[in-house]
Amino acid sequence: MKYLCLVYLDRENWSSCPDAVCADYVQHLVENGNFVAGDPLHPVESATTVRVRNGKTQLYDGPFAETKELLAGYYMLDARDLNDALRLAAGIPPAKYGSIEVRPVRQLDLGDTISDSQS
Template sequence: MKYLCLVYLDQENWSACPDATCAEFAQQLAESGRLLAAEPLHPIHTATTVRVRNGQVSLYDGPFAETKEQLAGFYLVDATDLNDAIRIASAIPPAKYGSIEVRPVRELALDS
């Protein structure tokens, strides 16, 4: 089953975990066949939020919500169950500086 591990960091710890450490962890996951995708994100000042209401598109600078921790990146993993995904998430290096949100990926329901 696919799980998305969302990495959240506050501004103070945004660069606390070196890229090389994250890349090494991702390589280990890839070699085990469990990594489907992983990417870091630029800081939130580069974000644009898009909303469509009543057919009108509105753009906002920054993320949708103001929070202390910001989405810093993600790991899309193949895990046997939630407990396995949590084990993987707890080993993600930035977990030492922020938090990792683990969410199952669902398939789109395509109505015929």
């Protein structure tokens, strides 16, 4: 099953974990068949939030939420179950400086939509 691990760091710890340390852990995940995808993100100042309300697109500089910890990157993992995903997430190096949110990835429920469109 796939799990998305969202890496959150506060501004003070944004660059605390060297890229090489994260790359080493990714290599470990690759070798064990757990790594699907992952990337670090640029600092929050580069973000733009898009909202559509009443048919109008609204753009905002920065993230939508005002929080102390900001989304810094992600790891997409393939794990046996939630316990395995949590074990792998605990090894993500930035966990020492911030937090890792682990969420299962769900498949879209398209029902008969696909078969209807192919008819």
